[in-house]
Amino acid sequence: MILNERQTDEGLLVSVCDPDILGETFEDGQVSLTVEEEFYDGEQVDEDRVVESLGKCSVANIVGTRAVEVAIEHGFVDEGNVLDIDGTRHAQLMWM
Numbered sequence: 798m799i800l801n802e803r804q805t806d807e808g809l810l811v812s813v814c815d816p817d818i819l820g821e822t823f824e825d826g827q828v829s830l831t832v833e834e835e836f837y838d839g840e841q842v843d844e845d846r847v848v849e850s851l852g853k854c855s856v857a858n859i860v861g862t863r864a865v866e867v868a869i870e871h872g873f874v875d876e877g878n879v880l881d882i883d884g885t886r887h888a889q890l891m892w893m
Contacts, residue, residue, distance in 0.1 A: 798847050798864050801839030808855025812837045813847055813868075815861025815885075823883035830882050832860050857890040 799819060801812045814837045822831040837860065842850075844867050851857055851873045859868050865886040868874040874888040 798842055798844070798861070798867070799837060799839050800842045800847055800850055801837060802850060802854075805855075809850075809853060811850050811854040811857040812839070813850070813857065813859045813861075813864045815863050816841065818861050818885055821885075823885050825882045828880070828882055830860065830885075830887055851890065854890070855892055859888045859890065860885060862886055 803810045880887045
């Protein structure tokens with residue numbers, strides 16, 4: 798998976814995506830999602846690193862079947878809150 802971490806005034810912003818969808822656009826009716834390299838491109842990491850990053854972030858954007866699956870498996874995202882968009886999955890996480 799590809800992981801990008803950015804420190805913001807509100808805390809750590811994490812973006813995670815499956816490597817094969819970087820740069821792709823997914824559309825479903827009026828919903829459109831582009832996995833922009835500028836936002837999602839980063840370091841190629843394993844599952845443990847993604848879990849570590851999600852555990853310390855304030856906000857996360859997660860795209861791709863595998864990336865979202867990891868977030869669900871480790872309790873960061875509830876399956877019922879995941880969007881299926883044109884063959885990929887998308888979830889957002891925000892700790893309050």
